[in-house]
Amino acid sequence: MRLERREMTQNSAATPSVRVRFAPSPTGFFHIGSARTALFNWLYARHCGGTFILRIEDTDKERDTEEALRVLIDGMRWLGLDWDEGPAVGGDFGPYFQSQRGDIYREYLQKLHNTGRAYEKDGAVWFRVSGKPALIRDVIRGDVSRLEEKDFVIVRSDGSPVFHLVNVVDDIAMRITHVIRGEDHLSNSSKHVELFHAFGQTPPIFAHIPLILKTVGSGKMSKRDSGSLVEEYRRRHFLPEAVRNYLCLLGWSPKNDREILSPSEMTQLFELSGINHNNARFDEKKLAHMNGEYVRRLPFDDFCCRAMPVLQEAHFLDGDVAADYIHSVLRICQEKLRGLEDIGTFCAYFFSENFPRDEKSWEKISRGGEPLARASEFLRAARELDEFAAENLEALVQQLADAHGRKTGEYIHAVRYAVSGQSVGPGFYALLQVLGRERVCRRLEALVKST
């Protein structure tokens, strides 16, 4: 795979190898919008056989960067966005933390002083603009011209360099070919283009991607909005591949009506020119739907591996639970789950006698018949059954229904509620078989006696 990519770049000899970067500042959160920016950079690098760089813009000393960096790195890894250069992996253009690049910034700043483009005022260093409109070459928007009218600060009076300067210097020093970032930076880009020219450099190609808007209300999504943080989905046991898949479809489309895409399909089809121009509203329901689809499609073994931590977290496995039993439960539940986070409520009655009961379903069942009577009839018959297996149970319910002139559904509803407290769940007969005769009869007895 790696070799193939290298070959591809060599074949398109005229274009230098693509180098893109994701340059977050560690704030302690990994915003879903940042994640998508990272994803688009990653996809483009992988598509072109280029290099994906992770650069940490940690110029704010106030924050607890240790912990904040962890959130970022964990989030990136969780989403499967591996970087070729950056923290933990190194590279030829480091260091990859801006807090460690002071000498490089001073060196570049000197160039601006030498050419008269930088001057001091009020203790800060200012950049002298050219007075001409900057041309922003953007693969998504086309050419955008913008006049940067006023000089701006590039080094604060406390000596620390400003974002605009370090961003451009790093992009030059790291030989970035494409700057893929949020549209909120489009207006900044005229400043950056001016700086590139002042350093005697051709600016990189820009790709300003549309923003992600709040689900309801106006404005872009912020970290305060529900569902806006990557770590939240991780905590809720969403599958990272589902989150990644949803994110790549927000502002980009493979143009063939396909939605579930494997990573290799994604990287193969991804093009910057195919990115939309307009902002997209975030839709948690669609994400949840996609997550459910991924969960149901998981190979069973894989599903088990991912479900185990969820069972543990719900304390379902605190006692001694046989591995076979767990597997049987998971086997019948997988096809019905909307997401791993539902396991807590969906599977509780398999592991505890102290499971929640949905009173509303009971009322509904009671309105339509006499569930207690059906439960008693079933209980008597179930005790006598030779073998407590799905086929036998199905035959038994059919017999009861025939004998009493009732619908099988009446027995099923009553018994399901008695043993699970729910009106929904896995296939009924499989459910009983997995629970086993002893547990089923005990729960039926409890219900019949209690009323």
Added chain:
RNA sequence: GUCCCGUUCGUCUAGUCCGGUCCAGGACACCGGAUUUUCAUUCCGGCAACAGGGGUUCGAAUCCCCUACGGGACGCCA
């Protein structure tokens, strides 16, 4: 206020560059039906959009202009 970007079903989008095959396709959500057990699974069906107005053209969702609306940026934040 100034500058920049945008505008197809409620939402994400295909179609726009290269005008006719689009009385606009897919998906989520919603509504209905089927699976003679439910359902949150699966299958089938339904609802629903080219922001408005002017051009150009035999013909415009697609090209041009204006208006309206939405978004972003205007920091010694990043």
